[in-house]
Amino acid sequence: ILKTLNSWFWWENIWMPVNVSWAHFVDREGLVFPKPHQLYATIPYAFVLLIIRFLCERFIAIPLAKALGIKNVRRVKPQPNPVLESYFRECTKHPSQSEIQGLAKKCNCTAHFVEKWFRRRRNLEIPTVLRKFREAFWRFSFYLASSIAGFIFLYDKPWFYDIWQTWVGYPFQTLLPSQYWYYMAEISFYWSLLFTLGIDNRRKASGHAGQWLESDFLAHVVHHLAAIGLMSSSWCANYVRVGTLVIFVHDTADFWLEAAKMFNYAHWEKTCNALFIIFAITFFITRIILFPCWILRATMYQPTYYSTTPVIAYFLFNGQLLILQGLHLYWGYLIFRILKRFIYLK
Numbered sequence: 001i002l003k004t005l006n007s008w009f010w011w012e013n014i015w016m017p018v019n020v021s022w023a024h025f026v027d028r029e030g031l032v033f034p035k036p037h038q039l040y041a042t043i044p045y046a047f048v049l050l051i052i053r054f055l056c057e058r059f060i061a062i063p064l065a066k067a068l069g070i071k072n073v074r075r076v077k078p079q080p081n082p083v084l085e086s087y088f089r090e091c092t093k094h095p096s097q098s099e100i101q102g103l104a105k106k107c108n109c110t111a112h113f114v115e116k117w118f119r120r121r122r123n124l125e126i127p128t129v130l131r132k133f134r135e136a137f138w139r140f141s142f143y144l145a146s147s148i149a150g151f152i153f154l155y156d157k158p159w160f161y162d163i164w165q166t167w168v169g170y171p172f173q174t175l176l177p178s179q180y181w182y183y184m185a186e187i188s189f190y191w192s193l194l195f196t197l198g199i200d201n202r203r204k205a206s207g208h209a210g211q212w213l214e215s216d217f218l219a220h221v222v223h224h225l226a227a228i229g230l231m232s233s234s235w236c237a238n239y240v241r242v243g244t245l246v247i248f249v250h251d252t253a254d255f256w257l258e259a260a261k262m263f264n265y266a267h268w269e270k271t272c273n274a275l276f277i278i279f280a281i282t283f284f285i286t287r288i289i290l291f292p293c294w295i296l297r298a299t300m301y302q303p304t305y306y307s308t309t310p311v312i313a314y315f316l317f318n319g320q321l322l323i324l325q326g327l328h329l330y331w332g333y334l335i336f337r338i339l340k341r342f343i344y345l346k
Contacts, residue, residue, distance in 0.1 A: 045188035140258035
């Protein structure tokens with residue numbers, strides 16, 4: 001069954017243009033091709049990034065947070081109580097007065113003790129400001145480094161200025177070392193974010209600009225999975241040129257958002273607001289204007305000039321890009337609401 005599924009998945013009509021087979025994708029003099037099995041390396045690379053993250057948070061983020069006036073608040077742990085712990089995990093974190101009275105009788109203690117125990121236990125699950133600052137610092141560091149590296153890798157490439165060049169010579173376009181490491185780093189980063197979903201701060205949307213910066217958790221999960229799937233499929237189909245442009249367009253806005261979060265945690269309100277406005281402007285330019293008018297035009301419209309029979313990978317790739325564009329519109333709507341409140345309500 002696995003062999004059959006594998007043969008179906010790698011069916012050449014899914015990935016390759018007409019009259020092109022996997023046999024054509026053998027490295028030869030002057031041509032190096034991306035290989036699907038290279039994507040396995042992103043898993044160990046993800047663990048390397050987790051080690052780098054730990055070192056950055058420990059030796060850079062924590063001292064920086066202290067310099068900005070963020071203190072490491074130590075919360076008081078409630079006394080060990082198996083009955084209350086079981087009720088907290090399995091029933092409710094916010095018991096009613098009648099439930100508190102019942103638990104007090106069951107534990108042979110006062111209702112005040114039960115109330116205090118639940119309050120302290122709930123507080124343990126709220127991430128500290130220092131912890132949120134450390135997470136934002138790591139994402140800021142990666143997105144900034146990725147944006148700088150992306151510009152260095154792309155500024156001298158013809159397809160950075162002429163999007164048509166992404167399809168010239170396709171599919172026989174050689175893989176550059178910079179493209180390999182750019183892809184490996186990005187896919188590994190999103191794997192590392194998925195690996196730490198259980199321990200990272202869960203984000204939710206609310207309130208004013210500073211509060212909204214803790215964006216919707218579910219949308220981020222969808223985004224991470226879509227990003228991994230998108231980059232992996234573009235790698236297999238050798239859509240690497242346009243893939244690097246997609247990565248670059250996304251990362252250039254993200255580090256502004258993470259910087260705004262960091263200053264929000266430090267209560268530098270004016271700096272946070274200024275960074276959020278810069279992020280909003282960058283977001284609308286890159287993801288609401290450039291992405292659909294530049295990237296999507298290149299992936300949906302231009303390939304028809306080079307092939308009259310689009311392969312299944314064409315629809316798979318563009319389908320995932322449209323999912324991302326849907327997320328862009330969703331986040332753009334939230335950002336617009338915050339800017340509207342920011343302008344009219346000050």
